[in-house]
Amino acid sequence: MGDHSHGSPSTSGTVATAGQSDVEKFQDPGLPPHRPRRADKDPRAEKRAERQVAILFVISIIGTVLFFVGYFGIRLDDTIATLRFQNFTLGMGTAFAMLGIGVGIVHWAKTLMPDHEIVEERHEVRTEEDRRDAEQIIGQVLDESGISRRPLIRNTLIGAGVLAILPAIGIFRDLSKDLNPEVLRHTMWDAGVRLTRDPSGTPIKASDVTIGSAFHVIPEGLNEAEHKLEEKAKAVVLLMRLNPDELNVSPGREDWNYNGIVAYSKICTHVGCPVALYEQHTHHLLCPCHQSTFDLTQECKVIFGPAAHALPQLPISVDDEGYLVATSDFHEPVGPSYWERG
Structure with missing residues (x-):
């Protein structure tokens, strides 16, 4: 029989045993390196992204207007063609109204809002300190979003958001005339x-x-x-x-x-x-x-x-x-x- 002392499971180190108490800990890899976006480095790219976001919000506004044109402007005449045209107009208007806001906000977040990853330690909650921290966080969010220094985006977003809820108000208000059971x-x-x-x-x-x-x-x-x-x-x-x-x-x-x-x-x-x-x-x-x-x-x-x-x-x-x-x-x-x- 040969010498197996150098390759046995108990001596090779490849199998952990109950006597091995020192377990190596994983090292914290830390945050990945931040990769600047084009809008972070090029002011022209930043302005272009801002205009793109504003255009998407304007598309939402146009979609809402299209919905109202279809809802109030197209009169049904008991023909299938007219009904289908009105349904098409209402559907496209609603789609553009919702899609414009949704895609615009996503594009805003991906191209203009800060994308640095951060780690915050949990802290003990104290009433006054928590309130002050909340105020600070809200102010920081508003500052980082750039909504205060980008009036074009702010104004088009407000316009799109206000108009987007009007179709629902118009529909439910119009129902009230014929809602008699x-x-x-x-x-x-x-x-x-x-x-x-x-x-x-x-x-x-x-x-x-x-x-x-x-x-x-x-x-x-x-x-x-x-x-x-x-x-x-x-x-x-x-x-x-x-x-x-x-x-x-x-x-x-x-x-x-x-x-x-x-x-x-x-x-x-x-x-x-x-x-x-x-x-x-x-x-x-x-x-x-x-x-x-x-x-x-x-x-x-x-x-x-x-x-x-x-x-x-x-x-x-x-x-x-x-x-x-x-x-x-x-x-x-x-x-x-x-x-x-x-």
């Missing part, structure tokens, strides 16, 4: 109004609706209505047919369906998104916005998701020609739940 209690549905296909307006016969099928439905005459979009937002309906034995009908609703054909409001009771997905095997209706799920066999009771109220049911029957017709309007308000609906 009674508006949602009445739609174009009434006794004898035929159910028609959306968007063609073609009447639907009971024989057209097979088990497992689903139709997107609007009331007859909607396409000729004066305020087509507003009326459609309240009256749009989903029409489906089940085996009548699978329906759990509440007392008083026995004549609300016709041979298993049922009609329910398409407007989700959470925030008003269109419920457009029907799973025929489970008889579930799904809202794609927040995944609220309604059970068609239980009168569209909520079985999952944030919706707090079942979808309103439209009572239906057939006329002398076999076409599906409503027997009345909805018996409850359509759309999102609110405390006045009771």
Whole structure:
């Protein structure tokens, strides 16, 4: 056998043992060296960065103005093209308003605000000293940000910030004129109004609706209505047919369906998104916005998701020609739940 004394784990030093008590400590590497930015060394680069930040804030201001032009200047005329143009204007205006402020502040911080890394030791908190330290920190932040000596950035930021909140104020104030919950209690549905296909307006016969099928439905005459979009937002309906034995009908609703054909409001009771997905095997209706799920066999009771109220049911029957017709309007308000609906 050879001599293994020079390569054993206990003598080679490669394996720590219980007897080794002196452990080397990691040395504090300190802060990394500061690398000056171009704006730190070149006054022209600093002014250029300042102008870039100001331009971004001006873009935010333009975006807010564009939003107001789309919101107040474009009048809807019940055509899809006008509605899409207004939505495009509102979306682009909001995007530029928010993006201009966000990118401008980030660019300001990266190019003009001090980027030195510092280490501060924690100190004992004392009331008066803490107050004075807070004042000193705030003053230091204002000084380092350069907002006091860069009026161009300061003024454009103030202008962009003030204007950016105005769209929200305008929207909520404008809602106050039509926020009466009674508006949602009445739609174009009434006794004898035929159910028609959306968007063609073609009447639907009971024989057209097979088990497992689903139709997107609007009331007859909607396409000729004066305020087509507003009326459609309240009256749009989903029409489906089940085996009548699978329906759990509440007392008083026995004549609300016709041979298993049922009609329910398409407007989700959470925030008003269109419920457009029907799973025929489970008889579930799904809202794609927040995944609220309604059970068609239980009168569209909520079985999952944030919706707090079942979808309103439209009572239906057939006329002398076999076409599906409503027997009345909805018996409850359509759309999102609110405390006045009771």
